[in-house]
Amino acid sequence: MRAWAIADMDTGVLLAVHHHRRWLPQASTIKLLTAVTAADRVPAMPQHRITRAEAHPQFCTCAGLRVGRRYSRAASLTGLLLPSGNDAAEALAGSDPHGHAAFIRAMNATARRLGATDTHAVTPSGLTAAGAHSSARDLLVLLRAAQANRVVAPFLHKASGPVGPLHGPSHVVYRATDYINIYPTAEGKSGYTTPALNTLVVETPMYTPAGRMxxxxxxxxxxxSGYSTSGTRALTVWAAHNYDRLRRVGQLPHLPRNARGGHASPDPTLGVR
Structure with a gap:
């Protein structure tokens, strides 16, 4: 891996790192920032109608949004965070009352407010774009923010959900993050582009040998290819097994004071690789 970081997500203490502040392409993991920004910027029932460019982005891992139809924020977030729909990302940006460019500016303002200072968004989808980057440390910041956001948090542990326009038929989409499908107590987001290779940020409740979660x-x-899930799991299990011997190597920024969200149950399969 080019970079990685491990943290206790309750305390924000960094436990181990490797090039954790290196600026790298992050692919679809940026959709966590898209979701948190949309929770603040996009009305629950937007009036925006999906354009052809939004429904058919240049490269499409898509949720199946239809041109000319309107989608609730919940439907778009489902399409964004489960199958990682680039059309849903573009639709959320386009649904900003002040337009797509304002949404991108708000993404970057949100990243700064959260302390994700290695992150710069250029697109809401995470597709390759000049100047776009994040870091392993910042991805943990963005995941904590998504988990703490009362609008976004419920979508992080869904395995499937409906996506359909207002007053129209819906279809079911499914979660595309392999790690969470294998370890369903986890929450997070994966991504892939050719320049970024595989990217992944997850939180897994784990028991330590002392019996604490x-x-x-x-x-x-x-x-x-082939090592994103297994490598991330190996780091997770290693951190849990050695938790009491690890020492603080850094600290994630504090969550906003009004942050509140639900979390998954502990993973009973400590040691399973």
Missing amino acids: HRIGVATLGSP
Whole structure:
């Protein structure tokens, strides 16, 4: 992997790092920032109608949004965070009352407010774009913010959900993050582009050998094919097994004071790789 970071997601203490502040392409993991920004900027029932460019982005891992129809914020977030729909990302940006460009500016303002100072968004989808980057450390910041956001948090542990326009038929989409499908107590987001390779940020409740549960967060950037899930799991299990021997190597920014969200149950399969 090009970079990784491990943290206790309850305390924000960084437990181990490797190039954790290196600026790298982050692919679809940026959709966590898109979701948090949309929770603040996009009305629950927007009046925006989906354009052809939004429904058919240049590269489409898509949720199936239809041109000319309107979608609730919940439907768009489902399409964004489960199948990682680039059309849903563009639709949320387009639904900003002040337009797409204002939404991108708000994404970057949100990143700064959260303390994700290694992050710069250029697109809401995470597709390759000049100047776009994040870091392993910042992906953990963005995941904590998404988990703490009362609008976004419920979508992080859904395995499937409906996506359909207002007053129209819906279809079911499914979660595309392999790590969470294998370890369903986890929450997070994956991504892939050719320049970024595989990217992943997840939080897994794990028991330590002392019998205490800790929410272990791991962000990995630049994993070669076939190693994103297994490598991230190996880091998670290693951190849980060695938790009491690890020492603080850094600190994530504090969550906003009004942050509140639900969390998953502990993973009973400590040691399973």
